[in-house]
Each structure stands twice: as C-alpha cells, then as structure tokens.
Amino acid sequence: xxxxxxxxxxAGVSVCTVSLVFNxxxxxxxxxxxxxRVLATAKELGYEPNSVARTLRMRRSHVxxxxxxxxxxTPYAGAIMLGxxxxxxxxxxxxxxxxxxxxxxxEREQIATLRSxxxxxxxxxxxxxxxxxxxxxxxxxxxxxxxxEDEDGQAPSLYPDERLIGRDATARLIAAGCRRxxxxxxxxHILAQDERLEGYRQAxxxxxxxxxxALVVNATxxxxxxERAGHMLxxxxxxxxxxxxxxxxxxxYEAAQARGLRVGSDLAVIGVDNQPFIASVLRPAxxxxxxxxxxxxxxxxxxxxxxxxxxxxxxGVLPDHGAxxxxxxxxxxxxxxxxxxxxxxxxxxxxxxxxxVGLRCRIVDKESVPPVLP
Amino acid sequence: xxxxxxxxxxAGVSVCTVSLVFNxxxxxxxxxxxxxRVLATAKELGYEPNSVARTLRMRRSHVxxxxxxxxxxTPYAGAIMLGxxxxxxxxxxxxxxxxxxxxxxxEREQIATLRSxxxxxxxxxxxxxxxxxxxxxxxxxxxxxxxxEDEDGQAPSLYPDERLIGRDATARLIAAGCRRxxxxxxxxHILAQDERLEGYRQAxxxxxxxxxxALVVNATxxxxxxERAGHMLxxxxxxxxxxxxxxxxxxxYEAAQARGLRVGSDLAVIGVDNQPFIASVLRPAxxxxxxxxxxxxxxxxxxxxxxxxxxxxxxGVLPDHGAxxxxxxxxxxxxxxxxxxxxxxxxxxxxxxxxxVGLRCRIVDKESVPPVLP
DNA sequence: CTGAAAGCGCTTACAG
DNA sequence: CTGAAAGCGCTTACAG
Numbered sequence: 157x158x159x160x161x162x163x164x165x166x167a168g169v170s171v172c173t174v175s176l177v178f179n180x181x182x183x184x185x186x187x188x189x190x191x192x193r194v195l196a197t198a199k200e201l202g203y204e205p206n207s208v209a210r211t212l213r214m215r216r217s218h219v220x221x222x223x224x225x226x227x228x229x230t231p232y233a234g235a236i237m238l239g240x241x242x243x244x245x246x247x248x249x250x251x252x253x254x255x256x257x258x259x260x261x262x263e264r265e266q267i268a269t270l271r272s273x274x275x276x277x278x279x280x281x282x283x284x285x286x287x288x289x290x291x292x293x294x295x296x297x298x299x300x301x302x303x304x305e306d307e308d309g310q311a312p313s314l315y316p317d318e319r320l321i322g323r324d325a326t327a328r329l330i331a332a333g334c335r336r337x338x339x340x341x342x343x344x345h346i347l348a349q350d351e352r353l354e355g356y357r358q359a360x361x362x363x364x365x366x367x368x369x370a371l372v373v374n375a376t377x378x379x380x381x382x383e384r385a386g387h388m389l390x391x392x393x394x395x396x397x398x399x400x401x402x403x404x405x406x407x408x409y410e411a412a413q414a415r416g417l418r419v420g421s422d423l424a425v426i427g428v429d430n431q432p433f434i435a436s437v438l439r440p441a442x443x444x445x446x447x448x449x450x451x452x453x454x455x456x457x458x459x460x461x462x463x464x465x466x467x468x469x470x471x472g473v474l475p476d477h478g479a480x481x482x483x484x485x486x487x488x489x490x491x492x493x494x495x496x497x498x499x500x501x502x503x504x505x506x507x508x509x510x511x512x513v514g515l516r517c518r519i520v521d522k523e524s525v526p527p528v529l530p
Numbered sequence: 531x532x533x534x535x536x537x538x539x540x541a542g543v544s545v546c547t548v549s550l551v552f553n554x555x556x557x558x559x560x561x562x563x564x565x566x567r568v569l570a571t572a573k574e575l576g577y578e579p580n581s582v583a584r585t586l587r588m589r590r591s592h593v594x595x596x597x598x599x600x601x602x603x604t605p606y607a608g609a610i611m612l613g614x615x616x617x618x619x620x621x622x623x624x625x626x627x628x629x630x631x632x633x634x635x636x637e638r639e640q641i642a643t644l645r646s647x648x649x650x651x652x653x654x655x656x657x658x659x660x661x662x663x664x665x666x667x668x669x670x671x672x673x674x675x676x677x678x679e680d681e682d683g684q685a686p687s688l689y690p691d692e693r694l695i696g697r698d699a700t701a702r703l704i705a706a707g708c709r710r711x712x713x714x715x716x717x718x719h720i721l722a723q724d725e726r727l728e729g730y731r732q733a734x735x736x737x738x739x740x741x742x743x744a745l746v747v748n749a750t751x752x753x754x755x756x757e758r759a760g761h762m763l764x765x766x767x768x769x770x771x772x773x774x775x776x777x778x779x780x781x782x783y784e785a786a787q788a789r790g791l792r793v794g795s796d797l798a799v800i801g802v803d804n805q806p807f808i809a810s811v812l813r814p815a816x817x818x819x820x821x822x823x824x825x826x827x828x829x830x831x832x833x834x835x836x837x838x839x840x841x842x843x844x845x846g847v848l849p850d851h852g853a854x855x856x857x858x859x860x861x862x863x864x865x866x867x868x869x870x871x872x873x874x875x876x877x878x879x880x881x882x883x884x885x886x887v888g889l890r891c892r893i894v895d896k897e898s899v900p901p902v903l904p
Numbered sequence: 905c906t907g908a909a910a911g912c913g914c915t916t917a918c919a920g
Numbered sequence: 921c922t923g924a925a926a927g928c929g930c931t932t933a934c935a936g
Binding site: 543544545546547550564583586587 | 905908
C-alpha cells in the first residue's frame with residue numbers, strides 16, 4: 157500500500173506537504189510547482205488515501221450508522237436506504253448498515269459496534285411509520301429517525317404526513333365526483349390508520365359532505381377483506397373507496413367485479429403505497445398515494461449531516477427524483493421549486509424550527525379513479 | 531473517549547497488558563488477578579474498543595464492502611442484505627454498503643471509497659441473476675458474486691440453480707397428475723428464461739411425457755400477458771402451467787376464471803419468486819418456488835470470510851432460516867442435515883472444489899397445484 | 905509474568 | 921514557503 161510517506165520520499169518533500177496538498181490547504185504555503193509534483197507522484201505511485209488513518213487522527217470518520225429494524229419486510233422499503241446512500245455519497249459519507257430484527261439486545265450490541273467504528277451519526281430507520289423510543293445509546297449522538305417518530309420528541313424525525321395522505325386521497329375521489337366514499341381501513345391499531353381516517357374525515361368536512369361513521373369499514377387482509385368488501389358494496393352502495401393501503405384493493409376489485417361494477421367508472425378506488433406488484437398489476441391500474449421512501453432516506457442523511465457539519469454543508473443538495481409534492485407553487489423554477497417540506501427536512505434552509513417533519517406524499521394517478529371534474 | 535491508556539493508568543499496569551487482556555492472549559503472560567483488575571477498571575471507566583485504531587494497526591478492518599447495482603428494485607431482494615448482515619454479525623464483521631445504479635464510473639468511485647476504508651473483502655450483489663464482468667478493481671481482493679455469476683469464472687458466485695427450478699416446478703405439476711403442461715415464459719432474453727425452460731424440458735423427458743415446442747408460450751408482463759394467457763388456454767388446453775415468475779400468474783388466473791376453469795383443480799399453476807404481494811394475495815394462493823435471497827447473502831458472507839480468514843473461521847455458522855432444500859437425506863440429524871449446496875457454498879466443508887454454486891430452491895406449496903398423487 | 909518502544913498512515917501546531 | 925515532531929488508539933516484537 158502506497159502511503160504519503162512514499163510520495164514524500166519519491167517527490168523529495170515532507171509528508172506534511174503531501175498532506176497539505178491532498179487537503180487543498182496549500183494557501184500561500186505550498187508552491188504551485190510543489191503541488192503539481194506531489195500530485196504527479198501520487199498518480200504515478202497509485203496512491204489512495206487511507207480513511208482509517210484519517211479517522212483515527214481527526215476523530216471524524218465520515219461514516220454514518222444506518223440502523224434498521226428489519227429491512228426488506230416491505231417491498232420498496234429498501235428505497236429508504238437507496239435515498240440515504242445517494243445523499244451520503246454526495247456529501248462524502250458512506251453507510252455502515254446493521255439491522256436489529258427488533259431485538260433490543262441485538263440492537264444495543266450493533267450500536268456498540270457502530271460506535272467502535274467511530275461513526276459520526278446515525279439514521280434510525282423503521283420499516284413502517286410508528287412512534288418508538290429512541291435507544292438510549294443514540295440519545296447523545298447526532299441521530300435522525302426515518303419513517304418513524306421519536307416518542308420523546310428529542311431526535312429529528314421524518315415520516316409521511318398520514319393525515320394529509322387521507323385528506324388528499326379522499327379529496328381526489330371527491331374531485332372525481334364521488335359523494336359516498338367508504339374508508340376501507342385496517343383492524344389493527346396502527347398510527348397510519350387513525351391519522352388517515354382523520355384526513356378522510358377532514359376532506360369530507362371541507363367538501364361539505366360530512367362524515368358518516370357507517371362508511372368506515374375495517375378489515376384484515378387475508379382474513380376477512382374479501383367478505384367485508386362484498387358487504388360494503390352491497391349495503392353501503394359507495395361510489396368511491398379509499399383503501400388504507402394497496403393490499404386491500406384486490407378484495408374491492410374482486411367484489412366489484414362479482415357485482416358487475418366497473419372499477420374506474422362505477423366505482424372509484426384509491427390506495428396507498430404504490431406497491432409495484434399490486435398497483436400496476438391490477439386492471440384497471442390502481443390510482444394510489446406513493447410513500448416517499450427514497451426521499452425520507454435522502455433527507456434523513458441531509459439532516460444528520462447538517463447536525464454534524466453544520467447546515468452549510470448540505471446546502472444545495474437535494475434529491476433529484478422522489479415522491480414528494482412540489483410546493484414551490486406557480487412560476488417557481490429550478491432549485492427553488494422544491495417543497496418547503498424538503499427544505500425544512502434538510503434543515504438547510506430556514507424552517508419553522510421544527511425538529512420533525514411530516515412529508516406530503518404524491519398521488520400517482522392511474523386508472524381506478526376517473527379524471528378530476530372540470 | 532476512554533482509551534487503553536486510561537485503563538492502564540487507573541489499573542496501574544501497562545497499555546500492553548490491557549491490550550493482551552482484551553485480546554484474550556493472556557496465556558501464561560498475565561496473571562488471573564491482573565486480568566480481573568483490568569476488566570473491572572475497563573467496566574468502571576466504560577471502555578469501548580476503538581476498531582479504527584485496531585484496523586490501522588492490524589491492517590484488517592473486519593468490514594466487508596457490500597456493493598449492489600440497485601437495491602430494492604424487486605421486493606425481497608433486500609433479503610440478500612439481511613442474510614449478509616446476519617452472517618457478518620455472527621462472524622464479527624459489519625457491512626459498508628454502497629450502490630452503483632449500474633453506472634460504471636460511480637461503481638469505480640464507490641469501490642475506491644470502500645478500499646480507502648480498508649474493507650477486507652467484497653460482496654458483489656446483483657438484483658437478479660445474470661452474468662456480469664467483475665469490476666477490475668475487485669479482481670485481486672476477496673470477492674464473492676451474489677445472485678449473479680462472474681463472466682470470467684474467477685470469483686466464487688452464488689445463484690439460484692435455474693435449471694433445477696424449472697425441473698422441480700415442472701416435476702411438481704407432473705406429480706399432481708398434469709400431463710399437458712405449458713411453459714409460460716418471458717419474451718425478454720434473460721438467463722433464467724433459458725435455463726428454466728431447459729429444466730422444464732428435462733422434467734418432461736424424465737417423466738416420458740416429452741417436450742412439445744407448441745406448449746412454450748412467452749409473454750411480456752403488462753403488455754400481452756393477458757391476451758397470451760387467454761389464447762394459451764383456448765388453443766392448447768393445458769392442465770398445468772409453469773409460470774416463469776409469479777408476476778405472470780395473475781394473467782393466467784384471470785384467463786382461467788373468464789373461461790370457467792378453476793385454478794387448483796381444473797388447472798394447476800406454479801410460479802417462481804414467492805412474491806408476497808402476489809403469491810399470497812391470489813385466490814387460490816399460488817404455489818411457487820422461492821428464491822433463496824436470504825441464503826445467498828448469508829452464504830456469500832460465509833464464503834468471502836472463509837477466503838479472508840480461512841475455512842475454519844466459518845465452521846458451524848449456518849443460516850437458521852432460509853429457502854434452500856435440505857439435502858441431508860433420511861436420518862440425517864442436526865447440523866449434518868444441511869444441504870450439500872450450503873456446505874459447498876460456505877466453502878467450509880469439503881466440496882468438489884467448485885468456486886461457484888447454483889443453489890437448489892424450495893417449492894412453497896400453497897393452493898394452486900393439487901396434492902401429489904399417491 | 906510485565907513494561908518500554910516502535911509503528912500503522914494520517915494531520916497539525918510549531919519552529920524555521 | 922517548507923520540515924521535524926507529536927500524537928490519534930491500538931498491537932506486538934523485544935528486552936527484562
């Protein structure tokens with residue numbers, strides 16, 4: 157392995173000069189000529205910097221610990237990691253990834269390993285949105301919670317705005333002319349269920365349709381979703397269905413088909429998740445709200461790096477593709493046309509100072525909801 | 531941060547002794563009393579070893595580079611990483627994860643970053659089985675290709691045995707009494723297509739049914755799969771369909787339903803992938819071959835660590851859950867009841883010396899194929 | 905049975 | 921404008 161010492165010897169300078177050159181701290185310190193000679197020698201010898209030595213000396217590793225409860229439980233949850241990696245790369249960081257399988261003991265052990273590798277900060281990523289206590293070991297280190305919320309509100313958290321999901325999805329059905337909309341929800345008590353229901357209710361209120369508790373039907377996938385969907389169509393005669401998630405949609409489709417109802421005209425259906433193997437496989441293709449996994453990963457890294465290196469370090473770094481609503485408004489162009497959510501999440505631009513950000517998600521229009529009425 | 535120096539001072543011994551204690555090299559070198567005193571002091575001060583310093587000194591990081599083309603493109607491909615992580619943890623390793631988006635330049639850059647962090651070896655993971663050239667930068671380092679094959683046959687590779695998938699799936703249909711089996715394949719020319727077709731053919735030959743090219747129907751999902759499935763049922767009148775993958779199954783189900791055929795009795799259907807959102811959502815649930823993503827990740831790490839530390843280092847470490855066929859045979863018990871594939875893959879036990887291993891995959895019996903005839 | 909010393913590859917005050 | 925030296929936290933050959 158070629159070290160700075162080798163370059164120094166070969167180029168006839170001191171190690172110090174070599175180091176200065178590689179750190180661009182040549183100011184009025186190292187002559188142009190020297191810089192060129194050092195660089196040429198380095199190239200000639202095939203020098204590659206040793207991050208480990210640098211880390212030891214600087215007490216800064218430019219490595220982030222990425223902790224997940226269990227990756228790959230849901231398709232596309234890996235997108236969080238992809239987003240995190242893209243952001244990390246652009247900021248000169250890299251990810252050390254561990255998963256804990258929701259085992260507290262294992263988690264403690266893995267965090268200790270990360271610490272021993274001198275990571276500069278942590279992403280604590282959950283595989284679905286919920287409130288969790290932040291592990292005590294992460295309390296005093298730069299940490300951002302992704303697709304979840306720190307129960308104690310200490311650590312900045314990034315997650316989908318579930319209420320807005322419910323509101324936007326329902327409003328989309330209303331805009332298509334629906335007036336009798338069923339909320340087809342989940343029987344298990346999870347955070348998203350309550351908040352999406354609340355958003356549903358809000359949209360109905362805003363449209364002066366009003367909330368009717370009889371139109372809330374909950375079901376459990378693979379247990380009674382089919383049966384419930386049938387009853388729901390028979391007894392409630394809805395013109396639109398807001399499914400808590402895409403997984404519930406096939407049951408609705410089937411029930412509709414069995415009753416001669418055509419999804420997309422007789423019955424509008426909207427889901428949440430944009431699961432590739434559901435939303436695109438169903439006929440007609442399912443209109444659905446996409447969760448911003450990629451963005452949460454990307455912004456999570458932005459946020460934690462801004463905690464480590466300061467807000468200036470992440471200026472101008474933004475996800476090039478993602479599932480967020482652009483909130484820049486009419487006439488906004490280029491870099492300024494990004495969601496205020498994004499800015500706040502990144503912690504780079506002046507936000508309202510909130511630590512945690514619920515991100516507004518995008519509706520992916522396919523075929524199961526008629527066009528917006530004029 | 532507490533260092534060995536602090537412990538040494540506090541305990542009144544030398545740093546050397548402390549190091550020896552933590553490395554268990556106390557032989558007849560450090561007295562029992564000293565060991566206890568050092569350990570107690572370490573605990574008292576909250577000492578944690580510094581892997582970075584250790585890495586610099588030892589030139590061994592116990593970090594593996596995990597390189598993926600694009601994670602999370604397919605659901606459950608993240609399982610590769612989960613398996614890799616489980617194995618890594620059990621062997622005292624941890625993963626530095628990068629993804630390349632199939633961009634050669636980015637890949638080169640990311641590998642350089644990994645090298646600068648002094649990783650001991652690499653996993654080169656693909657998101658579906660194909661043959662690729664191993665990046666030149668990885669040629670001389672311990673590297674294992676996962677869910678793919680090194681074109682040049684240099685690096686050990688782990689991948690599903692596609693031919694066996696085709697043979698086992700087809701044999702399963704035959705065992706259920708099918709005699710007129712369609713291969714419902716892919717129009718895009720990928721490795722798995724050809725090999726699964728070959729396995730299909732082999733199973734037919736072995737059952738003395740014989741191969742009929744007219745029974746091979748290829749289609750492209752989301753384009754003509756529905757239409758082809760219909761034609762196929764109308765014109766070929768099959769009693770079984772082997773789908774190249776699960777994604778093709780819904781089209782077959784729909785076509786069957788439209789013709790009053792009941793899947794699971796009138797028509798047997800088997801897929802490949804065990805995609806959670808297809809195989810379990812379809813009614814009847816889809817019998818399918820599961821790809822061993824978790825195992826490939828796990829065994830990939832085993833293999834690369836055995837290249838780094840020698841075969842002894844990975845002895846006895848095996849995945850506790852996975853999708854491989856247990857080939858230990860009758861009467862085999864405990865640790866010996868593991869697939870020879872696994873052993874060979876791990877490189878821990880005497881294999882035939884083959885670098886690369888095609889893993890035999892498990893059929894997950896659900897409802898779309900009738901029981902095996904007596 | 906134990907310690908003093910060198911060195912892994914880097915950065916940075918300090919001296920010139 | 922440049923170099924010699926110390927030190928980040930560890931391990932290990934060497935000397936006692």
